[in-house]
Structure formats: structure tokens, C-alpha cells
Amino acid sequence: MALPATSLPIRRHGADGTxxxxxxxxxxxxxxxxxxxxxxxxxxxxxxLRRQITAHTRHDGFALIVASSTDQAVGFGYGFRCTPAYWYGEQLLPAITSDARDTDSLAGICELAVRPDWQGQGVGSRLHAALLEALDTEWVSLLVMPGNGPARRLYDRLGYRYAGPYRPGPDGPELDLLLLRTPSAPSAP
Incomplete structure (x- = not known):
């Protein structure tokens, strides 16, 4: 019997485990x-994705969070700490709010994925919360496909705000860059 989503074990992994x-x-x-x-x-x-994850494990502050039922892993999220210049890129950096542009406490969330049978049950929210705790930064940012309504609704509910369009390379697709000041971050003056 599968565990309810609210009681799924959540485990953090480092680069080797990833x-x-x-x-x-x-x-x-x-x-x-x-x-x-x-x-x-x-x-x-x-x-x-395999190449991306493998490359990202080399970043300081890398964290992978996995949720598992009794018989399989059902979702994961990962990210790493980075500089604003690295994450936003030179083209988008000037358009980012100054608090997020000038911070030394930023993490990029690279993936958050949940098996379809487990979606809509709070697994993504739990993975996200555990990832924020593991990354422990003032700001987090992520990219989402513009047409991905379910993901966008989750990120909106979690408090993310649209920061601008992002294109990973000259031939890459245009993605929505979202930004969140973490709940544990000090309030802006």
C-alpha cells in the first residue's frame, strides 16, 4: 500500500548520491x-537532463531532495547556490530587482518533478520546502516553460513572481524566469 503524500519520506542527497x-x-x-x-x-x-544534473552536481551548495513511497521514488527537486550573474546571465541581470541582483544569497532551482499519479497531492510543495531548507538562501529562482499551467500555478501559490523572459543560449527556447524571496529571508527595509 502506498503512503499518503503528506507522510512520504523526504531525503536529501549530495552529489555522489545524485x-x-x-x-x-x-x-x-x-x-x-x-x-x-x-x-x-x-x-x-x-x-x-542527465547531462544537466551531472554538470550541476559540481556546484558548491548542490542539493537533491527525493520523495519516496514504499515502492518507488515519486518526485525530486534539485538546485544549487550561485551568483546572480551566473544564474540570470548578463542580458537579464539589469532587469532583475536590485535586492535579488545584488544578493550574495541566491540559489537556482533546476528541476522539480513529480510522477503524474502523485501530482496535486502536495508532493511538489513538500519537495520545494525541503529544497529551500537545504539551499538556505535569501533568494531562489527557477525557470518554467511558459505554457506549463500546472507548474506555474504551483509556483504562483508558493509566492514566485515573474522576473522576465530567459533564453538559455541563442537557439534556446524562451522560458519564464521566476523569483522568490524565501520566507526565512529578512524583510526588506
Missing amino acids: IALLDTLTDIWAHAHTGHDDVAEAGFTPET
């Missing part, structure tokens, strides 16, 4: 994106 979980992570991601033709058209595939 590499060992690549097959599981790509399987979750592929299931979460089934039927999202825009994702494949934008060039995002399980193989590009």
Missing part, C-alpha cells in the same frame, strides 16, 4: 513530462 540516482531521476522526469510536447520541442529530453 549520480547513483540518475536513472531514477530521469524516469520520474520523463513520466512527469509525458504529453508535454513543448518540452521535447524545446530540446529537453531525459538525456539532456
